[in-house]
Amino acid sequence: MLSEGAHFMKGMVLGGLFCLLLALLGSLRLGTESGTVDHHRHHHVQAPSKDELTRLSDSRMQELSNQVQISCIIMVQPKILVYWATAANTWSKHCDKAVFYTSESSKALEAVDLNEKDDWARLRKALKHAYENAGDLRWFFVAQPTTFAIIENLKYLVLTKDPSEPFYLGNAMKSGELEYVAYDSGIVLSYEALKRLVHVFQDEEKCPERGRALWKLSEDKQLAVCLKYTGVFAENGEDAQGKGLFNSKSVYSVISDSMKANPNNVVEGCCSDMAVTFNGMSPNQMQVMMFGVYRLRPYGHDFHDLLMFDPPEGSDND
Structure with missing residues (x-):
């Protein structure tokens, strides 16, 4: 009985240590995952x-x-055409050069067709083209x-x-x-x-x-x-x-x-x-x-900025 009790206690201790190890690993993993939402701390x-x-x-x-x-490299896909169209007609007009790179050809809007379905391969091609x-x-x-x-x-x-x-x-x-x-x-x-x-x-x-x-x-x-x-x-x-x-x-x-x-x-x-x-x-x-x-402008208010960035020619958003 004593031997069985000793084995039982030994099993309990080992089990406890195993659970503790799992908890520590879990906390480390969570700590790593939580790090994905932290701002960069060093640079x-x-x-x-x-x-x-x-x-x-x-x-x-x-x-x-x-x-x-600024050269704007905007990655688009025909399946999100409404976002593509909105970006083309709003903020991208303030880029000095704005190029849309698409995964496949589209007759609706102008873009560089990279003919590539893989997201990473497509981004590589777009960056190389921009360079x-x-x-x-x-x-x-x-x-x-x-x-x-x-x-x-x-x-x-x-x-x-x-x-x-x-x-x-x-x-x-x-x-x-x-x-x-x-x-x-x-x-x-x-x-x-x-x-x-x-x-x-x-x-x-x-x-x-x-x-x-x-x-x-x-x-x-x-x-x-x-x-x-x-x-x-x-x-x-x-x-x-x-x-x-x-x-x-x-x-x-x-x-x-x-x-x-x-x-x-x-x-x-x-x-x-x-x-x-x-x-x-x-x-x-x-x-x-x-x-x-x-x-939107408050009438009569002067912002007194020290410098001005003129929009590119043809921008109708000012």
């Missing part, structure tokens, strides 16, 4: 402060504002048609940054050990970062066109893996106060979240007034956003 790219701009001469500010031009047709453009913004972008705020963010340096920024996230920029919030690449990326595309060992892993990485994570081999790492885009500029949620959602988390200071707790992107809005909500951002 930050901040927009210039007003004090920083006032130290620049008028001629230098004008030179910078003329130099900063080869960049011309004088030195900043690249990759977006989905469900993302709404305020291009002037993006220009302000990168105003004093050198595109010959490898910038890869947006809403920086972490998944396990991998730091990446969330696709749904928009991805910004400098010319140097895109140049390195296109180069590593040629190395199938480091950056395969077709995933060879047991599980398939999303496009934004695969992009981060390839860039990591070139020495380019994800950076979080922020305003001068440290608030994130790239949002994976709609305006309604971020305000609703702030009302719950910061009921006594909703606006300050919500988001930056220099926000670059929002996501998850319906086409009608995007049209309303265009009205609020570009058309």
Whole structure:
């Protein structure tokens, strides 16, 4: 009986240790998963402060504002034609160059047909095409048609940054050990970062066109893996106060979240007034956003901005 009791206690102890190990592994896994919604903690790219701009001469500010031009790479599919059409008729008109890349040909709207069903392979082809047709453009913004972008705020963010340096920024996230920029919030690449990326595309060992892993990485994570081999790492885009500029949620959602988390200071707790992107809005909500951002004006109010980004010729959204 004593032997049986000893075996019983031994089994209880081992079982308890096993359960404890499972709990620890579970907490580690949850910790890793929760890390996917945390902002990037180590690398930050901040927009210039007003004090920083006032130290620049008028001629230098004008030179910078003329130099900063954005090439928008917008990934679309015919099955979401209504979002595609909305992006084409709203915020993308403020890009200095906007090219839509589609998975298959469509007679409804103009786009580059990549004839590719795989999401990652299609993104690779689009980035390579944008690089080869960049011309004088030195900043690249990759977006989905469900993302709404305020291009002037993006220009302000990168105003004093050198595109010959490898910038890869947006809403920086972490998944396990991998730091990446969330696709749904928009991805910004400098010319140097895109140049390195296109180069590593040629190395199938480091950056395969077709995933060879047991599980398939999303496009934004695969992009981060390839860039990591070139020495380019994800950076979080922020305003001068440290608030994130790239949002994976709609305006309604971020305000609703702030009302719950910061009921006594909703606006300050919500988001930056220099926000670059929002996501998850319906086409009608995007049209309303265009009205609020570009058309609604309080009569007699002067914003006293230190510089101006003129919209591209032909833009009818101002």
